[in-house]
Amino acid sequence: MTRRDRGVTLVEVTLAILLLAAFVGWAAPSLRRGVRRFEEERAVDLVLAAAADARRIAVDRGTTCRLDLEAEGDRFRLVCWDAANGTYVDAGARARVLPTGLRAEGPVAGALFFPDGSADAGEWRCLRGGETVGRVSVDSFLGESRAI
Numbered sequence: 001m002t003r004r005d006r007g008v009t010l011v012e013v014t015l016a017i018l019l020l021a022a023f024v025g026w027a028a029p030s031l032r033r034g035v036r037r038f039e040e041e042r043a044v045d046l047v048l049a050a051a052a053d054a055r056r057i058a059v060d061r062g063t064t065c066r067l068d069l070e071a072e073g074d075r076f077r078l079v080c081w082d083a084a085n086g087t088y089v090d091a092g093a094r095a096r097v098l099p100t101g102l103r104a105e106g107p108v109a110g111a112l113f114f115p116d117g118s119a120d121a122g123e124w125r126c127l128r129g130g131e132t133v134g135r136v137s138v139d140s141f142l143g144e145s146r147a148i
Contacts, residue, residue, distance in 0.1 A: 036128075039099040043126040044134035044147050047104060050076040050096040051111065051138055051145035057091055058113040058143075065091060068110040069124070073103030079110075103127050111138055119143035 050067055057080065058065040064081040066088055076096040079088035098104060106124035113119045121140035125132045138145045 039102060040126065040128065040133040043098045043102045043104070044136060046096045046098060047076065047124050047126065047136040048145050048147060050078065051113075051136065053093050054078050054091075054111070054113045055117060055119065055143045055145075057093065058115055059117050062115045064115065065113045066110040067113070069104055069106050073105060073127075074098045076104075098126070101128055102133070113143055117143045123148075 054065045054067040057078065061080060063083070066079050066081075068077045068079060069075075070077060074097060078091040078093040078095075080091045081087075082089045104124050104126050107120070107122040111120055111122040119138050119140055122138045124136045126134040126136075135148045136145055137148050
């Protein structure tokens with residue numbers, strides 16, 4: 001038998017598995033950091049979208065809207081002023097929920113958006129643990145929000 005059987009030995013398979021495990025172990029921390037950064041950027045984008053919705057609904061409906069941050073800090077809710085009842089009611093817009101492990105801090109009474117497109121100036125901070133990972137500012141004159 002001069003011809004070698006085709007295939008791989010157990011040593012070759014073991015070596016390939018060890019090399020693959022070493023590569024995964026080396027790459028995993030940077031992948032985890034990338035996922036965390038993506039979640040942080042997504043949290044800022046969600047706050048921006050919620051503020052933009054509040055402004056748009058205030059202008060469209062011709063009423064004052066308030067963007068409320070719920071007590072846990074991980075969910076935004078949009079309410080509009082109901083002149084007939086003299087109270088704020090749910091605007092019907094879907095709540096924005098921040099990714100797990102992130103929360104926001106902002107104006108205690110919520111940010112107000114007015115029918116003329118202006119708003120109360122405000123700023124929200126997106127936090128992971130106690131560390132600020134992003135901020136959103138609302139301009140009082142134009143009512144526009146931007147990441148800072």
